Amino acid sequence: MRIVYFTHSLASCWNHGNAHFLRGVLRELIAQGHGVEAHEPEGAWSLDNLLRDRGPAGLDAYRQAYPELSSRTYREEAEAVERARGADLVIAHEWNAPGLIAGLGRARKNGRFGTLLFHDTHHRAVSASDEMAAFDLSGYDGILAFGEALARVYRARGWDGHTFVWHEAADTRLFQPPTIEADRAGLVWIGNWGDGERTRELEHFLFRPAEAAGLPLDIYGVRYPEAALATLDRYGARYHGWAPNALAPGLFARALATVHVPRRFYVEALPGIPTIRVFEALACGIPLASAPWDDAEGLFTPGADYLVARDGAEMERHLRALASDADLRRALAAHGLATIRARHTCRHRADELLAIAASLTGPAAAPRSWRRA
Secondary structure, X not given: OEEEEEOOOOOOOOOOOHHHHHHHHHHHHHHOOOEEEEEEEOXXXXXXXXXXXXXXXXXXXXXXXXXXXXXXXXXXXXXXXXHOOOOOEEEEEOOOOHHHHHHHXXXXXXXXXXXXXXXXXXXXXXXXXXXXXXXXXXXXXXXXXXXXXXXXXXXXXXXXXXXXXXXXXXXXXXXXXXOOOOOOOOEEEEOXXXXXXXXXXXXXXXXXHHHHOOOOEEEEOOOOOHHHHHHHHHOOOEEOOOOOHHHHXXXXXXXXXXXXXXXXHHHHOOOOOOOHHHHHHHHOOOOEEEOXXXXXXXXXXEOOOEEEXXXXXXXXXXXXXXHHOHHHHHHHHHHHHHHHHHHOEHHHHHHHHHHHHHHOOOOOOOOOOXXXX
């Protein structure tokens, strides 16, 4: 099968979490013998920021970890659409320009390629519905939504029967426990500051409990304004800036534990959708403690795969327990790793994608578009 994916960037994971999952899925599809192409626009915002931050060397870790992957850039949307001609399956990510999304839909209607899917891994469907209204999805065969709560939003807008839940997952070819265990110390948190979507939560469930438990805290990520850096300094957290996602397993291997602090939209408006860091951390066999989060879809077993803290005081108790109890750390790491390997690898998601595409083989779906409920 020839599969074409239109992404914001495959090369850059700078504030672009979808690249983590996409890289893993594409290489699983390649390993299964499929022809895979990735296309991204020239001047992609994420890549431009990575190059300004770290220069060309910032791409070295990605290239070394994923030698089988590459992407082609395009300047004009019409050029990009033409590249998909003859493909069996075309997927367009939500972080693409409306013009490209519409152009691919028109090409699908004209029979220039096979199944066309729209892949949504963000909360804009509930947080910025006016922005989503700019997308013409009338030529698309289906929606790939990264959680059931998001899938319900699409079903309510005319996509019932053509919306598929396609969770993110861990690339276990890269994310795995260290071959040889070394000394571990303190906590590590890998995440971006963002747009104030979890500022209070980070202080309440990460910075303050870590300091109170006497655990050193190392922070990796981008888009930390001066006020955020001042907060880190106040709590004694060490900020290291951006780290390539391909190096994250090594960062996890040096820490006793990590913490999951979901963004507010994934707690209140789209419950049940974890960040991809949960999948990646558990795949690396590092114990995890989480701020309140409703695993509405039963992806994990709270209390066995990870600990859940209902408030800051309980998070502090969890962190103290993780620091002092090696048996607890081993039990959580083993259970979480087993869950990932059994249900949440990129190989699982590649198989799910192929099954979804097979179910849609045939005439194009009836025209639909994003619209208000």
